[in-house]
Amino acid sequence: MSVNTTTPAEADEFWLFGYGSLIWKPPPHYDQRIPGWVTGYVRRFWQDHRGTPEAPGRVVTLIERSYWRQLTDHHDSAPERVWGVAYRIAPDRVDEVKEYLDIREINGYTIHYTPFHPAVSSSSPGLDPVDPSVMPPHHGPIRTLVYIGTPDNEQFVGPQDPQALAEHIWRSEGPSGLNRDYLLELEKALDALSPDSGDEHVTDLSNRVRAIASREEEQQKLKQNTGQTDSILRAHTPVNVSPDLLQQHHHEGFRKAGSIDEQEETEKKF
Known part of the structure; x- marks a missing residue:
């Protein structure tokens, strides 16, 4: 009850x-x-x-x-x-x-x-x-x-x-x-x-x-940084350069810079 x-x-x-x-x-x-x-x-x-x-x-x-x-x-x-x-x-x-x-x-x-x-x-x-x-x-x-x-x-x-x-x-x-x-x-x-x-x-x-939210924020930052890098490359590239060549320059440019840096560091040792 x-x-x-x-x-x-x-x-x-x-x-x-x-x-x-x-x-x-x-x-x-x-x-x-x-x-x-x-x-x-x-x-x-x-x-x-x-x-x-x-x-x-x-x-x-x-x-x-x-x-x-x-x-x-x-x-x-x-x-x-x-x-x-x-x-x-x-x-x-x-x-x-x-x-x-x-x-x-x-x-x-x-x-x-x-x-x-x-x-x-x-x-x-x-x-x-x-x-x-x-x-x-x-x-x-x-x-x-x-x-x-x-x-x-x-x-x-x-x-x-x-x-x-x-x-x-x-x-x-x-x-x-x-x-x-x-x-x-x-x-x-x-x-x-x-x-x-x-x-x-x-x-x-x-x-x-x-x-x-943190994941989305990081992805947005990465997208913004990538967009800024592409804008800098376009600003320093002749207008008659093709998009494919621009993309190739984007990747090879970093490799060349790395090689030069390595060469300079090697020269400093001697």
């Missing part, structure tokens, strides 16, 4: 759990924001939601842990707690916020309810500057609404190779912005909640995307 840990007043309240962009882009008209976690789920970048129809991006969804255990996931571990933020919506604004969220979370997400475990009391320092008298501290789980992209919706992607997923996130862009910005903002937002709120799946993908 389950025990109801919420008071009658709390049962009438509307709370929303955010585990993705809602962490750093809160809904309107909230009067309390509490960090904490839910259990029984795994957070994964397995939902199409951003980008373009030709290159849809990836966002996080929650997978029931019992279902996730049946899958072959390259990230074969996941924290027991899925950290995020719960928002209490002002009672006279609930319908308005629900309509806003239905539009924001469209494209595969459906409404579910899950118990949320507050990490701190509502009046603890470090949270958003709200009036702590709005409600007393919670000592048990709060019933929260959560939007989840379940495996039976068309936008659900399922397990992917982490490197291929990171490459996909790197190159996807749409009306919501760069897909990689969503990933990196999520990592930053999670790290800010608690020393224990990190997510290995999110961190690994973020590290892979940063490595891709």
